[in-house]
Amino acid sequence: xxxxxxxxxxxxAVEGLTVSFDGFKAVNDLSFYVxxxxxxxxxxxNGAGKTTVLDLICGKxxxxxxxxxxxxxxxxxxxxxxxxxxxxxxxxxxxxxxxxLTVFENLEICFPRGRSVFGSLMFQRDxxxxxxxxxxxxxxxxxxxxxxxxxxxxxxxxxxxEIGMLLIQDPDLLMLDEPVAGMSVSERAKxxxxxxxxxxxxxxLVIEHDMKFVEDIAHKVTVLHQxxxxxxxxxxxVQNDPKVIEVYLGH
Amino acid sequence: MINSRFFNRSELIGFLSLLLLLAVILPFFLxxxxxxxxxxxxxxxxxxxxxxxCWGYGGILSLGQGVFFGLGGYCMAMFLKLEASxxxxxxxxxxxxxxxxxxxNQITSLPLFWKPFHxxxxxxxxxxxxxxxxxxxxxxxxxxxxVGGVYFAIITQAIAAxxxxxxxxxQGYTGGINGMTDLRTLNGWDIRTxxxxxxLYFFEVAVLFACIITAQFxxxxxxxxxxxxxxxxxxxxxxxxxxxxxxxxxxxxxAALFASIGGAMFTLQIGFMSPSFVGIVPSIEMVIYxxxxxxxSIFGAVYGTLLVNYAKTMLSESFPELWLFGLGGLFIAVxxxxxxxxxxxxxxxxxxxxxxxxxxxxSAARKxxxxxxxxxxxxxxx
Numbered sequence: 001x002x003x004x005x006x007x008x009x010x011x012x013a014v015e016g017l018t019v020s021f022d023g024f025k026a027v028n029d030l031s032f033y034v035x036x037x038x039x040x041x042x043x044x045x046n047g048a049g050k051t052t053v054l055d056l057i058c059g060k061x062x063x064x065x066x067x068x069x070x071x072x073x074x075x076x077x078x079x080x081x082x083x084x085x086x087x088x089x090x091x092x093x094x095x096x097x098x099x100x101l102t103v104f105e106n107l108e109i110c111f112p113r114g115r116s117v118f119g120s121l122m123f124q125r126d127x128x129x130x131x132x133x134x135x136x137x138x139x140x141x142x143x144x145x146x147x148x149x150x151x152x153x154x155x156x157x158x159x160x161x162e163i164g165m166l167l168i169q170d171p172d173l174l175m176l177d178e179p180v181a182g183m184s185v186s187e188r189a190k191x192x193x194x195x196x197x198x199x200x201x202x203x204x205l206v207i208e209h210d211m212k213f214v215e216d217i218a219h220k221v222t223v224l225h226q227x228x229x230x231x232x233x234x235x236x237x238v239q240n241d242p243k244v245i246e247v248y249l250g251h
Numbered sequence: 252m253i254n255s256r257f258f259n260r261s262e263l264i265g266f267l268s269l270l271l272l273l274a275v276i277l278p279f280f281l282x283x284x285x286x287x288x289x290x291x292x293x294x295x296x297x298x299x300x301x302x303x304x305c306w307g308y309g310g311i312l313s314l315g316q317g318v319f320f321g322l323g324g325y326c327m328a329m330f331l332k333l334e335a336s337x338x339x340x341x342x343x344x345x346x347x348x349x350x351x352x353x354x355x356n357q358i359t360s361l362p363l364f365w366k367p368f369h370x371x372x373x374x375x376x377x378x379x380x381x382x383x384x385x386x387x388x389x390x391x392x393x394x395x396x397x398v399g400g401v402y403f404a405i406i407t408q409a410i411a412a413x414x415x416x417x418x419x420x421x422q423g424y425t426g427g428i429n430g431m432t433d434l435r436t437l438n439g440w441d442i443r444t445x446x447x448x449x450x451l452y453f454f455e456v457a458v459l460f461a462c463i464i465t466a467q468f469x470x471x472x473x474x475x476x477x478x479x480x481x482x483x484x485x486x487x488x489x490x491x492x493x494x495x496x497x498x499x500x501x502x503x504x505x506a507a508l509f510a511s512i513g514g515a516m517f518t519l520q521i522g523f524m525s526p527s528f529v530g531i532v533p534s535i536e537m538v539i540y541x542x543x544x545x546x547x548s549i550f551g552a553v554y555g556t557l558l559v560n561y562a563k564t565m566l567s568e569s570f571p572e573l574w575l576f577g578l579g580g581l582f583i584a585v586x587x588x589x590x591x592x593x594x595x596x597x598x599x600x601x602x603x604x605x606x607x608x609x610x611x612x613x614s615a616a617r618k619x620x621x622x623x624x625x626x627x628x629x630x631x632x633x
Contacts, residue, residue, distance in 0.1 A: 080490060098480040110491045
């Protein structure tokens with residue numbers, strides 16, 4: 001199906017990706033392609049290698065072999081901060097925000113300017129920064145809490161703050177690892193709404209267990225099992241795939 | 252530069268009271284001997300200030316700051332030693348014009364790396380550049396490889412041990428275990444007189460305040476916030492597009508620079524430099540000063556250094572054998588009961604009353620402060 005396509009046609013082209021930890025292949029000869037403005041959800045049972053795939057793309061884990069092309073640039077050889085600067089943003093599973101800084105400062109740090117040592121010494125909090133922080137804070141429902149320390153936010157608010165921190169980077173590819181895990185029902189609804197606003201003009205790669213949530217947002221679903229692709233396609237197609245039902249959805 | 256934006260209220264109080272204490276009260280009440288002791292203590296506060304940047308904010312614990320303190324001190328001492336070793340002063344040596352300890356070690360000409368220290372300008376450049384460069388090399392080697400935390404602390408401690416062994420072993424070039432003694436004049440000005448010591452004290456206080464203002468400036472830039480962010484969530488900083496290693500190298504270099512300036516001041520004040528200020532024990536003591544003062548507090552670093560050293564002098568004058576136990580006990584007490592040191596105690600128990608006092612004086616001021624305090628007072632004052 002994909003023969004004849006050039007990798008450049010895709011935003012992200014993962015080909016033959018393998019990573020082995022002491023002989024255990026967490027991700028085994030994995031290939032998939034994400035198009036511009038696509039929302040791709042990766043699902044799969046525990047230990048299927050979902051988080052490892054995100055780690056490989058953002059450079060946290062180095063691939064044993066294979067290639068990851070982002071807009072034609074090879075990411076496997078780049079450092080984490082260069083990958084971010086190329087336009088890939090990553091949210092972690094547990095909310096990682098800076099608790100000793102205020103919400104404003106958390107967002108400001110992620111504003112994509114003055115990222116070198118001397119750039120950050122010379123960084124000015126000018127109108128452009130303030131406006132952008134305000135704008136993002138409003139999207140993530142935290143505009144009344146800009147002056148609060150992140151430590152006092154609730155779990156859900158911390159998740160939103162981290163999404164906001166990615167948003168302010170304006171990445172072309174946004175990777176979210178279980179964005180609604182541990183959230184209350186009302187927080188989930190708000191997060192879905194938030195994701196639907198932020199996915200405009202960018203591609204999103206999401207790991208999620210909540211099937212209702214996946215159905216709401218996914219354009220295409222990739223099912224991972226033991227480091228390999230079990231099935232790929234629309235939610236409907238995947239749900240009716242007997243292999244998927246056997247290992248995952250049936251349980 | 253000192254306005255309400257650069258220092259918030261509690262920091263301004265801290266700054267002004269420290270200035271008052273160091274520039275007015277102490278010189279007025281202390282005799283020259285005691286003032287010289289304070290001057291000696293203050294040289295360590297440069298190191299503590301560096302540790303606040305690097306350890307308190309950046310979370311990088313270095314147990315080898317004595318190396319940088321010593322480098323600065325030795326650079327200064329080399330200049331003073333050369334000046335004291337003029338041909339006229341050393342004509343009884345078998346090779347006149349070289350430092351006495353070289354002559355004792357059968358060295359017959361001045362080694363090449365000593366030559367730049369004939370010039371005061373080059374000496375000052377060396378004091379500023381050499382330790383920073385060494386910190387850069389160590390930092391680049393460690394942080395680029397993601398060595399951090401306890402491992403970094405242990406490696407810096409090993410470097411402190413190596414530096415001591417090197418200095419003691421290379422007696423002909425460094426003066427060995429005795430260090431460099433018998434330093435007399437700075438460009439012809441006798442630094443051993445009482446009046447010179449008082450002038451040097453005020454010079455040191457001025458340099459210290461320049462360093463405090465520099466540290467405060469760094470803290471208030473985005474770089475200062477990135478250091479805090481890095482201490483908490485290193486990966487998040489990395490995945491926000493920053494090279495974490497470069498920021499750590501910067502913090503470590505800044506700490507080394509401050510320590511080196513302190514070391515150079517030490518040599519000027521005390522008139523000698525020896526390996527006993529370089530090794531593991533002094534390096535750890537410097538960390539304790541910072542911990543006692545509060546590792547997050549720029550002013551706390553200075554107060555902590557002064558207090559611990561004052562206690563050290565008092566205790567070792569009366570019970571010399573007890574001091575090390577006292578120091579160890581103090582460190583344990585701080586870690587267990589006052590993790591934020593003196594500045595934490597100040598912030599939690601005293602600052603509130605001081606603020607109330609000010610707030611009572613004008614309701615308008617109180618209103619302005621109430622708006623600001625939730626943001627500005629908490630962390631920065633630490």
